[in-house]
């Protein structure tokens with residue numbers, strides 16, 4: 091395998107319903123996006139492990155003997171199923187020169203990288219000398235699951251490097267996927283990467299990044315949706331930065347403070363996810379306009395609920411108002427507090443109305459684009475099969 095360069099990619103996601111509630115065991119519906127994170131693997135200088143993360147401004151290199159020495163400390167108090175402990179993360183921070191409590195994107199990305207390298211190699215054996223570059227089409231920290239796509243790519247690449255999963259790409263093939271069993275292992279390690287970045291993830295984002303498509307997620311149980319109609323969705327990035335970790339912690343605090351008030355809201359979100367699943371599975375592959383009003387009402391109700399949970403933001407209110415002025419319905423997606431919103435585009439929406447809505451959203455300083463949903467999950471590529479744009483971005487790093 092080391093004669094060739096390889097790349098691993100994983101998609102971002104859009105949560106249709108169930109963000110935040112899913113952390114507390116409720117149902118979420120999520121779909122993979124056609125925007126991906128790419129990780130390139132190249133044989134590295136002997137005895138060195140190098141990583142470049144241009145999206146968060148990280149370029150680091152470590153020698154393998156010192157990583158091996160550190161690995162003893164990481165493995166010491168952890169069995170495979172355990173979450174990263176505070177002591178393990180403190181040891182990694184000290185090693186990487188990251189201040190205690192640092193939560194900037196570069197610190198979290200470096201910490202997740204080191205944790206996964208050492209925890210995977212403690213279990214499955216040494217990671218060989220390698221150069222890793224990770225580049226993403228996804229905006230970072232905008233609610234589209236960039237952290238999970240990063241963790242899924244890292245998990246797949248590291249497990250493959252240690253020999254815990256196969257290298258399924260045959261000579262002459264451009265892309266390949268892993269078996270269900272291997273995907274289950276990738277997903278479980280990606281979850282641990284998400285734990286380093288998020289603190290308390292539900293696991294829905296790494297599940298979509300691993301399996302792709304459209305799925306229902308509840309308390310670790312992943313069920314692909316039986317049928318997903320072609321939905322046109324406009325994605326808008328308010329560009330207001332936020333941290334999933336902070337927002338998830340805020341919701342927890344609110345529920346602890348007002349359980350009798352907040353728990354019914356979570357139950358209602360759960361009911362929306364379940365009703366929405368039934369509606370989507372009963373819709374024809376190419377739905378007609380009369381199928382949309384109920385989906386639009388679900389968006390409106392859930393957006394109110396998310397505001398009650400405290401994860402709204404004036405920029406998201408603005409997004410909803412602007413699209414409502416064009417008779418379109420929106421809700422935030424992901425952790426909220428800024429980041430992205432999604433807008434349903436029923437098939438009878440005129441191209442002029444879509445264009446006018448986009449212009450008004452851009453005039454607010456937002457960025458918007460139409461997306462395709464249901465992209466494939468984690469994939470292995472030969473580098474020569476990647477698009478010129480991706481190759482160029484990886485080469486610049």
Ligand SMILES: Nc1ncnc2c1ncn2[C@@H]1O[C@H](COP(=O)(O)OP(=O)(O)O)[C@@H](O)[C@H]1O
Pocket residue numbers: 127143144145146194195196197198199200224225226229230231232233234235236237238240287288332333334335424425
């Ligand atoms: N391409 C990337 N390279 C390195 N780290 C990344 C990348 N994308 C995301 N991350 C990590 O994920 C964090 C963002 O995760 P999060 O707050 O959950 O937002 P989201 O998952 O919605 O994009 C960043 O702070 C960074 O640590």
Ligand SMILES: C[C@@](O)(CCOP(=O)(O)O)CC(=O)O
Pocket residue numbers: 108109110111112113232233234235236237288290291292293294295334338423424425426
């Ligand atoms: C808020 C939450 O439901 C989704 C977070 O998604 P993102 O990191 O904002 O893309 C958290 C989770 O499910 O772990």
Ligand SMILES: [Mg+2]
Pocket residue numbers: 235236237238288295334
């Ligand atoms: Mg995330």
